[in-house]
Amino acid sequence: MKSGYFYKMKKILLLHVLLIFACTDDEGNPCVYEPTLTTEAATDITENSATLNGIIAIESENCDVPNNTEQGFVYSTEIQPTLADFQVNVNGTNISTTVEGLESNTTYYVRAFLTNTIGDFYGEEIDFTTEEEITGSCDGAPYPSIVYGTQEWTVENACHISYRDGTPIPEVTDATEWESLTTGAWAYFYNDPTKPRLYNWYAVMGIHDTDPNTPNKEFAPEGWHVPSDTEWTTLEEYLIANGYNYNGTTTENRIAKAMASITGWNTSTMTGAIGNDQSLNNDSGFNAFPEGGRNDDGSFYLERSGAVFWSSTEGNTNSAWNRALTSNNDALNGTSNRKQDGFSVRFVRD
Numbered sequence: 001m002k003s004g005y006f007y008k009m010k011k012i013l014l015l016h017v018l019l020i021f022a023c024t025d026d027e028g029n030p031c032v033y034e035p036t037l038t039t040e041a042a043t044d045i046t047e048n049s050a051t052l053n054g055i056i057a058i059e060s061e062n063c064d065v066p067n068n069t070e071q072g073f074v075y076s077t078e079i080q081p082t083l084a085d086f087q088v089n090v091n092g093t094n095i096s097t098t099v100e101g102l103e104s105n106t107t108y109y110v111r112a113f114l115t116n117t118i119g120d121f122y123g124e125e126i127d128f129t130t131e132e133e134i135t136g137s138c139d140g141a142p143y144p145s146i147v148y149g150t151q152e153w154t155v156e157n158a159c160h161i162s163y164r165d166g167t168p169i170p171e172v173t174d175a176t177e178w179e180s181l182t183t184g185a186w187a188y189f190y191n192d193p194t195k196p197r198l199y200n201w202y203a204v205m206g207i208h209d210t211d212p213n214t215p216n217k218e219f220a221p222e223g224w225h226v227p228s229d230t231e232w233t234t235l236e237e238y239l240i241a242n243g244y245n246y247n248g249t250t251t252e253n254r255i256a257k258a259m260a261s262i263t264g265w266n267t268s269t270m271t272g273a274i275g276n277d278q279s280l281n282n283d284s285g286f287n288a289f290p291e292g293g294r295n296d297d298g299s300f301y302l303e304r305s306g307a308v309f310w311s312s313t314e315g316n317t318n319s320a321w322n323r324a325l326t327s328n329n330d331a332l333n334g335t336s337n338r339k340q341d342g343f344s345v346r347f348v349r350d
Contacts, residue, residue, distance in 0.1 A: 031063040037112045037123035039073075047104040047131045047222050052088070053096045054112035054123060066116035075099065075110040080125060083115060102130050105166065131165050131222075143221070143347065146285050149238040151231065152349035154224070155287050159197050161186060163217035169203050175298025181340055184208050184219075189292050190300050196291040198342035201320045204310045224347035229313035229321040229334065231348055236323075236332055244284050246272040246330055253331040259286040265327040266290075266305045272330035288325050294342030302326075308335075308343040 040053040052073045072095065076085035090097045095112070102108065108130070112123035143154040162168050163184075172178050172185040184203030189195035199219075204226050206217035220226055227235075236253060239245075245254035260274040260281045268275030288309075292302040302308070308324045315321055315336040322343055324333050337343070 029062050032059070032061040033063050033066070033118060034059040035114050035121050037114060037121055039110055039112045039123035039126050041126055042108075042110065042128040044098070045128055045130060048102045049098055049100040050102065050108070050128055050130065051096060051098045052110055055094055056112055056114055056123075057093055058114075066118045069114070069116040071095070071114045072112070073097065073099075073110055074113050074122070075108050077103075077106060077108060079109050081109050081111055082122070083113065083120060087113070104130050106130050143224075145349070148235055148284070149242075151235060151238070153227075153235065153286070154347045155285055157196060157289070157291065158199070158219075158345040158347065160221075161197070163206055163208065163219060164222065165217060167208060167217055169199075169208075178294070178298040178342075179296055179340060182207070183210060184217075187294055187342055189294070189303065196289075196344065198291070198294050199310070199345055200294075200342050201310055201339035204345055205312065219345070220347045223350055225350055226310065226312040226345060227348045229311045232309075232311055232321075232323050232334070239284055246280070255284070255332055256325050256330045257281045258283040259288050259332060260307070260325055261287050261289045264290050264304060268328040270328050270330070273328050274325060274330070275327035288344075290325075290327065291344050296338040296340035308337075310343050310345050 036055070036057045038055040040055070042050045042052055044051040052075070054073065056071050070089050072088050072090040074081040074083055074085050074087050078085070088097055088099060106129065107127055109125055109127045111125050114121045143156050145152050145154050161171070169184050169186055172181065172187055173191045178185065178187065181200060182202060184200065184207055186197050186199045186203055188197055204219050206219050208214075208217050236255065239255045239258060240253060241250055243250060244258035245252070246257045247254060254272055256274050257272065257280060262278050262281045265275045265278055270276055274281060288307040290302070290304050290307050292300060292306060293308050294300050305327045306324060308322050311321045311323065313321045318338055319336045320339055321334060321336050324335050
């Protein structure tokens with residue numbers, strides 16, 4: 001019979017527990033129970049979920065298999081989590097599981113665990129921090145959106161000042177500095193905090209430093225992305241085919257009025273133009289305001305006369321594609337501008 005045991009705990013990058021029992025087998029060899037628990041770094045971290053990873057290996061010599069074994073991970077917002085905290089069971093040696101329902105922008109502490117009739121054993125503690133939640137609209141509410149055919153689009157311009165992981169996007173007011181940028185930045189129109197935010201293309205693409213080996217950040221909130229030029233074309237074709245041209249036709253591109261807000265635009269006498277009888281605008285609910293833009297030289301333009309939206313599609317080394325609405329035009333136009341330019345941004349659901 002086993003009359004007792006002692007153990008030795010050795011802490012390095014993992015937890016190594018050695019249990020030697022006083023009993024022996026028929027040849028006089030002692031019973032050795034040796035679990036090794038490794039808690040590895042969490043991966044795929046989002047605002048409310050993360051994947052926990054670890055290794056649980058057991059060497060057992062001359063021992064009976066312990067009863068009631070459970071293993072997996074324990075986690076908490078407090079250090080040194082135990083079985084009294086959140087527990088998720090995972091079988092196997094190389095173990096991995098995704099936990100959901102986490103709080104955004106919160107640090108969690110995790111340990112691999114093993115428990116049985118012999119005792120409770122834990123791996124070294126690791127920690128991770130969930131991403132900051134980007135609610136989107138400036139009042140803190142989620143971005144409003146509308147479904148157009150197979151796509152769901154936000155119908156309010158982006159206005160956040162950090163990437164999805166919480167990394168700040170710098171505000172750049174100086175024109176000379178703006179002109180020389182090759183990384184993400186934003187600015188208020190005319191550098192006036194009462195006016196809308198405009199973003200250069202580098203911000204839209206998450207290019208946050210000058211190291212080409214550094215992964216780009218995500219600009220859009222979780223579940224959304226910046227539309228490609230092709231996705232803009234899909235929206236355009238849907239609106240045309242479904243009667244959103246100002247004259248009710250389903251050919252050619254005459255959808256500007258249906259996409260523009262009912263106020264804020266310079267007036268126009270051109271038939272079908274956005275600025276001609278603005279009360280007839282915004283049949284589609286896209287609600288584009290004429291928030292203007294910032295040139296690559298740092299100057300501002302198009303206030304009350306234009307709304308320009310970036311796409312994620314590069315034109316060439318220096319330029320990228322966008323879509324523009326102007327007060328004296330009846331069409332949504334595709335153009336290519338320098339990446340340093342500052343424009344508005346909308347999102348499409350993943």
